[in-house]
Amino acid sequence: MSAADFAAANLSRATGAGLDPHEYLRVTGELPDLDQWGAAFIRAARGHLARAGRAATAISAGEHFQTAARWFHFATLGPNPERALAAAEADTAMGRALALLEPAxxxxxxxxxxxxxxxxxxxxxxxxxxxxxxxxxxxxxxxxxxxxxxxxxxxxxxxxxxxxxxxxxxxxxxxxxxxxxxxxxxxxxxxxxxxxxxxxxxxxxxxxxxxxxxxxxxxxxxxxxxxxxxxxxxxxxxxxxxxxxxxxxxxxxxxxxxxxxxxxxxxxxxxxxxxxxxxxxxxxxxxxxxxxxxxxxxxxxxxxxxxxxxxxxxxxxxxxxxxxxx
Structure with missing residues (x-):
């Protein structure tokens, strides 16, 4: 399956999970082949981690951590030799998000x-x-x-x-x-x-x-x-x-x-x-x-x-x- 076909097949799942559709289409549209899926999604996730680090408020940081967790998770859906790492990063990012947004x-x-x-x-x-x-x-x-x-x-x-x-x-x-x-x-x-x-x-x-x-x-x-x-x-x-x-x-x-x-x-x-x-x-x-x-x-x-x-x-x-x- 081509990267474009795989991305199209997962579009409603991605948007239903809260990924921004424009960012999703931009990230998947730049994939040369499906083998790059995991790496591309991990890069996108780390971009949101960086935004969390620069955020002016705890709420903004928490929201970026939450978004990063979604991208790390979706990195596990396609070919990815670092699937276990991405799943662990998703878990960690969600924990950091909730520590800021829902401390209880x-x-x-x-x-x-x-x-x-x-x-x-x-x-x-x-x-x-x-x-x-x-x-x-x-x-x-x-x-x-x-x-x-x-x-x-x-x-x-x-x-x-x-x-x-x-x-x-x-x-x-x-x-x-x-x-x-x-x-x-x-x-x-x-x-x-x-x-x-x-x-x-x-x-x-x-x-x-x-x-x-x-x-x-x-x-x-x-x-x-x-x-x-x-x-x-x-x-x-x-x-x-x-x-x-x-x-x-x-x-x-x-x-x-x-x-x-x-x-x-x-x-x-x-x-x-x-x-x-x-x-x-x-x-x-x-x-x-x-x-x-x-x-x-x-x-x-x-x-x-x-x-x-x-x-x-x-x-x-x-x-x-x-x-x-x-």
Whole structure:
């Protein structure tokens, strides 16, 4: 795939994550080939670190650190021999941002997760935001902000094979064990889950098996994966995050909610985009249909993660989670 094609395919994801579209087009437009993706995005991120160092106020510095975290994260999406470094830099930059902008935010880690808890102390509800195969806790700023504005506490996390943990761990299909660790660490009896992309499978699997899950929303989550039909780039990415092709095959075979969907006793909202069609990936409609309390929100023009259709679903999903939990 050419650099231009890869950049175009990720444009709505990048803008949905808060990257300035003009800067994104400028950085990607100067790429001679896709192999330079990581280096170019790391340079852009370091430019924002430099701006933070020159900022006149703590607010401005914090905003630049936050933007740098986004660029470092997106450096991990394309070819990049320094992917682990970029993920670590994204984590560090976000920590520096929140230290200035939200001093009460707390970093919390466990055996299989790392993340940050934001929002008011004593909030009536807590939602855990779970990323997907190659996303991370630094990506979904607008989603997190929408939940925070509704008074919830929000824990944005990386789990096995994700974000800052991708270099040292591999993906696991029994994600409810991870969510159980998170609930223990947060000290909550009820928790909401919002999962994006493969994170949609993770939160649905968790809702079927972890009794503390009180409400769950999925966005562009798979119901089932068919390894032999997946496009080669997706198989390659899954092999990277699973620790090899055979491990990736075994993981894909476990991503199947057919038997688990009827066991999801809590309220469930499934959000899908009509333009999100990846061979080998079954969309979320069967999940909503088979779950006892499932609701389905289909946005015909939405792409994967629906970054091109935020007004059509984000407020709806945030309001729904707030109501379901409080």
């Amino acid at each position: 935010a707390r970093r919390i880690e466990g055996p299989d997760f790392a993340g940050r808890l934001r929002g008011p102390a004593g909030a009536a509800a807590t939602t855990v935001v779970v990323p997907g195969l190659d996303s991370s806790k630094e990506e979904f700023h607008e989603v997190i902000d929408a939940l925070l504005r509704r008074g919830m506490a929000v824990f944005a996390m990386d789990g096995p094979g994700q974000g800052v943990l991708a270099a040292t761990t591999t993906v696991r299909a029994d994600y409810h064990h991870v969510i159980g660790q998170v609930a223990d660490a947060l000290g909550v009896e009820r928790v909401g889950l919002l999962g994006l992309s493969l994170g949609g499978y993770y939160v649905a699997e968790s809702a079927a098996r972890e009794p503390r899950v009180a409400a769950v929303a999925t966005v562009s989550g798979p119901f089932r994966l068919h390894w032999d039909v997946l496009p080669p780039p997706v198989r390659d990415l899954l092999a990277q995050r699973a620790g090899g092709q055979e491990a990736a095959r075994r993981f894909a075979a476990q991503v199947d909610l057919s038997a688990l969907a009827p066991r999801i006793a809590c309220p469930l909202l499934v959000v899908d985009g009509g333009q999100d069609v990846i061979p080998g990936v079954t969309g979320g409609e069967p999940l909503a249909r088979l779950a006892p309390h499932g609701q389905y929100l289909h946005i015909p023009h939405g792409d994967h993660l629906l970054g091109n259709a935020r007004p059509d679903w984000l407020a709806v999903a945030a309001d729904w989670l707030s109501a379901a939990l409080t």
